[in-house]
Amino acid sequence: MATTTVPPSPSAKLNRIGLEMTHYKGNKTTLCAGCGHNAISERIIEACYEMGVEPHRVAKLSGIGCSSKSPAYFLNSAYGVNAVHGRMPSVATGAMLANRHLIAMGVSGDGDTASIGVGQFVHLMRRNLPIIYIIEDNGCYGLTKGQFSATADLGSKLKTGVINDLPPIDTCALAIQLGATYVARSFSGDKRQLLALIKGAIAHHGTSMLDVISPCVTFNDHEGSTKSYSYVKDHDSPVADVNFVPFFDDITVDYDPGTTKDITLHDGSHVLLRKVNVDYDPTDKGAALHMLTESHDKGEILTGLFYVAPEKPTFIDQLNILDEPLATLPESKVRPPKEVLDQVMQSLM
Amino acid sequence: MATIHAEPQADSSPAGQQQIINNLSIQVATVNGSGSQTANLVLLRAIFQMGIPVSGKNLFPSNIAGLPTWFTIRASQHGFIARRRDSEYMVAMNPETAEEDVMTLKPGAACVYDERLNLKRLREDVIFYPVPFDQLVTPVCPDARLRKLVRNMIYDGILARLLGIEMEEIHKALQKQFKKKAKAAELNWNAARAGHEYAEKNLVKADPYKLERMNATAGKILIEGNAATALGALFAGVTVVTWYPITPSSSVCETLTEYMKRYRIDQETGKATFAIVQAEDELAALGMALGAGWAGARSMTSTAGPGISLMAEFVGFGYYVEIPAVIFDIQRVGPSTGLPTRTAQGDIISTALLSHGDTMHPMYLPCSVSECFSMAMDSFNLAEELQTPVFVMSDLDLGMNTWMSEPFEYPTKPISRGKVLSAEQVRQMGGFQRYKDVDGDGIGYRTLPGTPDRLCGWFARGSGHNEKAIYSERPDVYVNNMDRLAHKFETARTKMPPPVVVHGATNEVGIIAYGTSHWAIEESLGQLRREYKIDAGYCRLRAFPFTREVHDFINRYERVYVIDQNRDAQMLGLLRLECSAEEISKLRSVRHYDGLPIDARSVTDEIASQEGAN
Numbered sequence: 001m002a003t004t005t006v007p008p009s010p011s012a013k014l015n016r017i018g019l020e021m022t023h024y025k026g027n028k029t030t031l032c033a034g035c036g037h038n039a040i041s042e043r044i045i046e047a048c049y050e051m052g053v054e055p056h057r058v059a060k061l062s063g064i065g066c067s068s069k070s071p072a073y074f075l076n077s078a079y080g081v082n083a084v085h086g087r088m089p090s091v092a093t094g095a096m097l098a099n100r101h102l103i104a105m106g107v108s109g110d111g112d113t114a115s116i117g118v119g120q121f122v123h124l125m126r127r128n129l130p131i132i133y134i135i136e137d138n139g140c141y142g143l144t145k146g147q148f149s150a151t152a153d154l155g156s157k158l159k160t161g162v163i164n165d166l167p168p169i170d171t172c173a174l175a176i177q178l179g180a181t182y183v184a185r186s187f188s189g190d191k192r193q194l195l196a197l198i199k200g201a202i203a204h205h206g207t208s209m210l211d212v213i214s215p216c217v218t219f220n221d222h223e224g225s226t227k228s229y230s231y232v233k234d235h236d237s238p239v240a241d242v243n244f245v246p247f248f249d250d251i252t253v254d255y256d257p258g259t260t261k262d263i264t265l266h267d268g269s270h271v272l273l274r275k276v277n278v279d280y281d282p283t284d285k286g287a288a289l290h291m292l293t294e295s296h297d298k299g300e301i302l303t304g305l306f307y308v309a310p311e312k313p314t315f316i317d318q319l320n321i322l323d324e325p326l327a328t329l330p331e332s333k334v335r336p337p338k339e340v341l342d343q344v345m346q347s348l349m
Numbered sequence: 350m351a352t353i354h355a356e357p358q359a360d361s362s363p364a365g366q367q368q369i370i371n372n373l374s375i376q377v378a379t380v381n382g383s384g385s386q387t388a389n390l391v392l393l394r395a396i397f398q399m400g401i402p403v404s405g406k407n408l409f410p411s412n413i414a415g416l417p418t419w420f421t422i423r424a425s426q427h428g429f430i431a432r433r434r435d436s437e438y439m440v441a442m443n444p445e446t447a448e449e450d451v452m453t454l455k456p457g458a459a460c461v462y463d464e465r466l467n468l469k470r471l472r473e474d475v476i477f478y479p480v481p482f483d484q485l486v487t488p489v490c491p492d493a494r495l496r497k498l499v500r501n502m503i504y505d506g507i508l509a510r511l512l513g514i515e516m517e518e519i520h521k522a523l524q525k526q527f528k529k530k531a532k533a534a535e536l537n538w539n540a541a542r543a544g545h546e547y548a549e550k551n552l553v554k555a556d557p558y559k560l561e562r563m564n565a566t567a568g569k570i571l572i573e574g575n576a577a578t579a580l581g582a583l584f585a586g587v588t589v590v591t592w593y594p595i596t597p598s599s600s601v602c603e604t605l606t607e608y609m610k611r612y613r614i615d616q617e618t619g620k621a622t623f624a625i626v627q628a629e630d631e632l633a634a635l636g637m638a639l640g641a642g643w644a645g646a647r648s649m650t651s652t653a654g655p656g657i658s659l660m661a662e663f664v665g666f667g668y669y670v671e672i673p674a675v676i677f678d679i680q681r682v683g684p685s686t687g688l689p690t691r692t693a694q695g696d697i698i699s700t701a702l703l704s705h706g707d708t709m710h711p712m713y714l715p716c717s718v719s720e721c722f723s724m725a726m727d728s729f730n731l732a733e734e735l736q737t738p739v740f741v742m743s744d745l746d747l748g749m750n751t752w753m754s755e756p757f758e759y760p761t762k763p764i765s766r767g768k769v770l771s772a773e774q775v776r777q778m779g780g781f782q783r784y785k786d787v788d789g790d791g792i793g794y795r796t797l798p799g800t801p802d803r804l805c806g807w808f809a810r811g812s813g814h815n816e817k818a819i820y821s822e823r824p825d826v827y828v829n830n831m832d833r834l835a836h837k838f839e840t841a842r843t844k845m846p847p848p849v850v851v852h853g854a855t856n857e858v859g860i861i862a863y864g865t866s867h868w869a870i871e872e873s874l875g876q877l878r879r880e881y882k883i884d885a886g887y888c889r890l891r892a893f894p895f896t897r898e899v900h901d902f903i904n905r906y907e908r909v910y911v912i913d914q915n916r917d918a919q920m921l922g923l924l925r926l927e928c929s930a931e932e933i934s935k936l937r938s939v940r941h942y943d944g945l946p947i948d949a950r951s952v953t954d955e956i957a958s959q960e961g962a963n
Contacts, residue, residue, distance in 0.1 A: 023803065027819075056801045059644070060808075072820065077803035079796075081643055081670075082810040083636070084662050090591075090633040094640025094648065097589045097624040099799050102644065120636070123629040322620040326588040327645030327797055331764045333622050334586030334647070336612045338759040344580065344608075345756040348570035 016052035016248060024049045026073040031066055036188030036214030036229075037136045041073045043191065044105070044134075047198040048075060051246055059095050059102045063088040063117060066143050066216075067109030067136035075105075086117025089124035092131050093315075099325035100316045103202070104131035111141045114150035114169045121171070125178035127315040128206040132198070133180075135171055135209075136188075138216035139227035146219030151211075157224030172306055173292045175209040176285055181309040182208035183288070184242075185302060187232050188215070196244040196271070197305060203246065205266035206314045213301065232301055239291065239304035240282075241274035265310050273305060282308050366557045369437075371401050371426035373558045375508070376436035378443045378450045382414025384498035385442070387526055387537070388505050389420040393751060394522035395505075395514050396424050397571055400563045404430035404868075405751045406946055411596070411690045417446045424560055430753065431868035432746075432946040437558050438512075440504045441468060442482075451475065459556040461507055476555045478548075480507055485547055489539040502537045506544025511552065512560045516545055570756050574747035577718035578677055579605035580757065581725025582649055583612060586764050587675075589641035589648040590625040593634045593656065596689050597745035598679035601651040602627075631656035635663040638674040639738075642667070643809055645769070645797035647729050651677035653745075654687070654696050657703065664738050665704025666811045668834070671784070671793070673732035673767070677725070677741045679748040682944045691944030692745035694864055697919035700740050701893055707831060711841045712740040712893040716867035720891070721747065722757045727846070733767035735841055736792060744914070746865045746946040768794045772802040783807045783818040784830065791837030838894060845892035848899055854884035858960065859906030861899075863890040863920060865946060866912045872949035873956070880953065881962040885910075890920070895927055903932045910956050916942045 012020040024045045029038050048058070058078035062068035064085035071080050079102075083091040092104045113121050113135050124133065139152040148156075151171065152164045175183045182204040186194040194212065201208035213232050215221045221228045226235075240261070247268035261273040263282065273282065281287055288307040295302040322329070375392075379385035386407070393405040401424045410416035423433055435455050441447040441462040448471060451460055456474035464479040482500055490499045509519055519541050527534035578601050582590070590609075592602040606625050613622045624641075628634040634650040641648035652660065657678055667674055682688035683695045701712060711731060713724040724741055732739040768788075775781050775796060781804070784793045793816075796805040807818045814830070815821040853859070858877075862870045867889055877883040888902040903909050903924075911921040918938040925933050939955045941947040 054801070055803065056805065057799060059798050061640075072808060077806040079798035079806050080808035080810075081640070082808065082812065083640075084666050084811060087632060087636045087663065090628065090636025091640035091643070093626070093633075094589060094591065094637035094642070094646070095644040095798065096640075097591075097626065097637070098641040098644035098646035098648070099797070102799055119629060120633055123633065319624050319626075320621050321624050322615055322618060322622055325645070325799065326622065326624060327641075327799075329586075329588060329622055331586060333615065334588060334613070335584055335760070335764060340612050341580075341584065341757065341759050345570055348572050349568070349756075 015049050017054060019049070021045070021049050023055060023077065024075055026076050029070070029073045031069065032218050034217040035066070036138065037067055037070050038073070039188040039191070040134065040136055040194070040212055040214060041070050043194045043198055044074045046195055047202060051199055051202050052248070053103060053202060057101060057103050059092070059104050061088050061092045061095070061104060061106040063108050063112035065109040065112045065141065067107055068112055070107050070136065071105070086112050086115070087120055088112070089117070089120040093124065093127070093129055096129055096131070096316060097321070098327040100321060101325060104129070106131050106133045108133065108135050109149070110135060110137040110139060110151040111149040114171055118150070118169070122174070122178055125175045125180040125207055125209065128179050128181055128312060129315045130206055132201040132208045133210070135211045136214045137171070137211050137227070138214050138220050139225070140216055140220045142216045142219055146216070153226040156226045159219055159222055170292060170296065171211045172209065173289055176288050176307045180209045181206035181312045183307040184209070184305045185211045185213070187213045187236055187303055189229060189233070190236070190303065193238065193242050193303060196242040199244040199246065200242070200265065200269070200271045200305065203265045203267045203269035204308070205310060206312055235299065235301045237295065237300040237302050239280055239302055239306065242305055243272040243274065245270040245272065263308055263310065271305060271308065282306060368559045369557045370559050370561050371424055371563060373424055373437040374433045374435065375422045375438040375440065376450070377420045377422070377440040377504070378446055379418055379420070379501060380443050380445070381410055381412055381416045381418045383501060385418065385420065385501045388501035389422065390751065391502070391519060391522045391526050392505050392508065392514070393422050394525060394571060395509070395518040396422065396560060397566050397753065398518040398521060399515060399560065400566050401426065401560060402428040402430065402565050402753060404753065406432050406746070407750060408945065409690050417443050426563060426565070428565065429868070429872045429949070431872050432948045434948050434950055438508070440508070441466060442501065442504070457556070459511070459558065461504055461511070478507070478511065478552050480504070480544070480547065485543045486540060489543045490536060495536065499536055499540045502540035503544035506541040506546070507548045507552070509541070510545045510548035511554055512558060514560055515562070516542070566753060568756065569753050571751050571753055572718050573600065573749060573751055574718050574721045574743055575600040575679065575749060576604045577721035577757070578651070578725050578741070578743060578748070579608055581722040582729070583608045584760055585647065585726040585729040587647050587649050587729065588623050589638065589646040590623065590650070591628050591634045591637035591641070591648070592650050593628050593631045593652065595631070595653045595656050597681055597749045598651040598653045598677065600749065601677055601679065631659040632663060635660040635674070635676065639663060639667050639672045642672045642674040642732070643798070647733070649675040649677065649729070651679065653679050653681045654683045657696050657700055661704050664710065665706060665708050667738040668704065668708045668710065669811055670809045671736040672738070672809070673736050674738045675728045675732050675741065676738055677743060680742060680744040688944045690745070692865070692914065692946055693942060693944065694742070694744055694914040694919065697742065697915065698922050700742065701923055709838050709894070710738055710740055711735065711845060712742050714742050714863040714891055714893070715747065716864050716889065718747070718752045718754045719757055726760050730762065730765040731841070731844055734765055734792070734844065735837060736767060736795060737837070742864065744865055768792060770794050770796050770805070772800050772805055775800070775802055775804050780804045782816045784814065784833070785816040786833050786836070790840040791833050792840060842894040842896060845894060845896055847896045848891055848902065849889040850898060850902055851887045852905070853886035856905055857907050858883050858885040858956070859888060859902060859909040860885050860912060860956070861888045861890060861902070861909055861920070861924070862912035864914070866914060869947045869949045869952050870912060873952040876949055876953040877956060881957045881960070883956065883960060883962060885956070893923060895924070900928065900932060903928065903935055907935065908937055909935045910937045910939050910959070912939045912947070912952060914941050914947050916940060
């Protein structure tokens, strides 16, 4: 499909499909200054620009909450749905059924995903729908002024002094166990890692689930919070250094083959994992779950790509749908001829 | 016993009694899960094949096996197919309910029963036909495990003999029922024959009821409403179907799945021109349908009352963001779980106004299987033209029972996709505003995700938005948007089917009804005329919002009875919302809400009573 392009300004740098970075920008954010969510929006913009994603193919999807406002702050020329609270997965599923060529970019929050939306989240992961599902995870409800969400850590403290006495839901462990095929955790402040993980997610064929710790500067960035900037910086323990090489580039990154694991994604891109502190195989589901459990026990916030299964068929593959979008099929393809009705009527006489 | 051990008779009609031809109701009382549905449908079909107008009502429990179930077959030479309160014939197979069943019979009625139940002692004014079912089934069904399922077919043979149903038609109906399962068909056929032979040799006909071949069903079809709805969706060109199982709607999507697999696989590629997904719940089912509608699919879901409740938030979203989707509501008895296998028109008000804030939704009100078919097709066009969720309000009686109908007509109207702009159109215009009322009908233009131009993108949000679909909390923007949506609803009014109106001889009494109540009203009009000299006019609603003709009807009559199959007179409530004070003052209510399909007698007697005519 052709994309109309506005003539680039002479100085602007164009990406591989001839678009400037401005093409990928969104509206001005209305979130708090310093909100981790804004940094995530910036990484999405960079990743889409650098990957040469066609904006018109992107379906931006979200539920309700601070996180869910952010699709308005990137890719203005894409299509978007800001759905109802916790129900973005179903809307995304319907959109992908209607047009399998869309790139579903879902942004949710920890409340939107792990509390009200956990039911739809579970089934989305289980179906392995082609979608990039980002949780902007600050462990609290920002838009209703700081109540705990279901990802808040045990013992974590609210600004008001209330202590969380329930254990957190680990959305990554849940996603791995349920069938998502690209599962990672990152930190909104880790530009390099987050950018590589988002690019990998764009290149991936099935469900990519990224839990991004994104401190709430207003309600959850104080002492006693386990989702504050300082806490995450101190406890962040990358499982491996992530590098991403898109399919249109050769692998020229400087790496030592003995210490790097190369994972080829469905579109031919590569995710390169440089071992840091564990000898770790991201295609082993059991090992990934074990590692996450262990890190919880140690009080670490493990980040990086935990699990990837590039070849598993997606929900769309399984439905054996026509390659052209169902949305725009002509009448001749969707209304059977009169003979069919006659035949059915005959059988009922 | 009066009727057993008698000599076989050459002529099975009793001497000196006037026969009653082609006018009876047969009630079959069995145990759920005993294969009685097959025996009942074969009976129904055999009568239909004899050219006699017939209808069947299945009254079943919310259970898979072991609870009582009743099936009523009504044959009517006049073509009346509503449920009747009384039956002339009873087949008592269920030990649990047999005694109570027999006590409900009118004097002079006939009862075929399992000999072991010894029912004869209960009534002197009923004609009894005892049958040793166990003795008869053993020789025709050597496999003891299958006997329970085959046993019921024996009463088909008994009734065929007693009522004059032609055995060839039983045979044909059996083959139709079992299609390619030849062995099962043969086993059942042997059972029916054993019943027929037994009756021939041992039962003396002592009742006046008889079925005789006539020619009133030639060229007609038999179909359940849910299958008709599925066919409508198939020919409407539905592309995305998302649903969650719930009685009585499940068979809509199950039947549709069968049809789609057969008729909607692309010839060239062998791939599906559709996607069908069983969702995790009704919230997800509608979320998917709306996501698909936003992205340009013709999408639908089907559900019943509890599902409608769960969909409430998403329906408001669809209304406000303006996304098409079709929701089939096969209504049942509420509130809560209510009576999940019984019929009602229980969701009229809650659906018309579903969701929070100011919302109103178009609803089709099919009364027949042919309207299930045609309104399904119309609803997809309307949803896309109006860019809003559209409801089709069927019910359990219509959806799950088998109805006689003229064959359905192939659609003459092309598929209408509504106001969708291509990239080229948007480029030529230099952009577009999603929610701007360009044409004065309240309906904006939309682009579909994936349309390849940067000017085409837009953001669908359930929060306040301006004409450009940009977030706004400005009071004037909100008011303008809500007023435009109200105006769009007025456009909907011009697109809805008008009521079907038949005027009475005087302007005293009018009747307004909708959906399956129609079949009772059709019969009740004659009863009112004959028995009470009330010659009423009749207005059958086919849609909400109401069209001008509904007001004309109310204005013409002095008193207007609104017939509802719910406790709270829900349609009357909706009429009140749209009628003038003078119109409202004329409205009276007739309500029927015991879970059984409404019958003519109930309507007739209630109207007569309110008219002071009895």
